Amino acid sequence: MTPAQLEGVLREVGAARYHNLHPLHHQMVSGALTRTQMQAWALNRYCYQAVIPRKDAMILARAEDPAFRAEWRKRIEDHDGDDGWSGGIARWLKLATGLGLDADAVKSERLALPATRFAVGAYLSFCTNRSLLEAVASSLTELFSPVIIGERVPAMLAKYDYVTEDILAYFKPRPVQASRDADFALAYVLEHATTPEKQQAVIDALVFKCDILWAMLDALDYAYGGKGHVPPGAFNPEER
Numbered sequence: 148m149t150p151a152q153l154e155g156v157l158r159e160v161g162a163a164r165y166h167n168l169h170p171l172h173h174q175m176v177s178g179a180l181t182r183t184q185m186q187a188w189a190l191n192r193y194c195y196q197a198v199i200p201r202k203d204a205m206i207l208a209r210a211e212d213p214a215f216r217a218e219w220r221k222r223i224e225d226h227d228g229d230d231g232w233s234g235g236i237a238r239w240l241k242l243a244t245g246l247g248l249d250a251d252a253v254k255s256e257r258l259a260l261p262a263t264r265f266a267v268g269a270y271l272s273f274c275t276n277r278s279l280l281e282a283v284a285s286s287l288t289e290l291f292s293p294v295i296i297g298e299r300v301p302a303m304l305a306k307y308d309y310v311t312e313d314i315l316a317y318f319k320p321r322p323v324q325a326s327r328d329a330d331f332a333l334a335y336v337l338e339h340a341t342t343p344e345k346q347q348a349v350i351d352a353l354v355f356k357c358d359i360l361w362a363m364l365d366a367l368d369y370a371y372g373g374k375g376h377v378p379p380g381a382f383n384p385e386e387r
């Protein structure tokens with residue numbers, strides 16, 4: 148494949164598998180989620196946010212090119228800020244507490260769904276154990292995140308009276324940051340996936356990452372959707 152063809156395939160993967168196609172996302176933007184479902188989404192998604200700078204540190208540690216590291220470290224700065232609590236993770240915590248959750252409970256991750264923990268752990272270990280090229284490719288879901296954020300934020304503000312712009316401050320810088328990050332990662336992947344095997348590996352990495360995001364929404368839907376099968380020990384407001 149030429150680099151342009153590979154880019155085309157990667158974009159097709161996103162068009163077919165990204166989590167904006169998940170029924171739970173559709174319910175969220177149509178205004179159909181209960182407050183408990185919204186809280187559960189925020190609480191579980193915190194685990195994903197919290198692992199992102201850790202997996203990026205794994206990628207950094209394995210990159211030999213200083214110019215690559217200088218670019219990639221911006222991702223860690225975006226999420227941790229200068230002091231650990233002035234970046235994206237802190238803003239996600241604000242989102243969670245704005246929805247009525249307790250900050251310490253969210254931070255502890257103890258109330259997250261088992262499947263969330265497994266999915267997030269799988270992402271961290273993928274970026275630790277696979278090739279640098281595959282780890283970089285697995286971040287390429289960010290090519291598609293500006294679209295889902297563009298759907299989610301206006302819909303949440305319009306459809307849920309308890310959601311405010313302040314609560315959703317996390318998302319404000321994300322489309323710009325994600326485009327910067329995804330452009331860099333895509334250029335890296337297109338330059339370094341030089342054999343059919345490597346090209347297949349980066350496609351598979353993006354599929355794997357779409358599956359992580361999909362599995363997280365599946366688990367939320369199963370636990371807090373119509374069936375209401377909340378696993379033992381997981382967030383369950385009715386038990387309080």
Ligand SMILES: O=C(O)c1cc(C(=O)O)c2c(n1)C(=O)C(=O)c1cc(C(=O)O)[nH]c1-2
Pocket residue numbers: 199235285286287288289291292295296321360
């Ligand atoms: O709101 C979303 O649906 C969404 C999706 C993704 C993604 O596609 O992985 C990320 C984010 N947000 C996000 O905020 C973020 O910081 C982020 C980092 C990464 C990554 O894999 O390095 N993905 C995402």
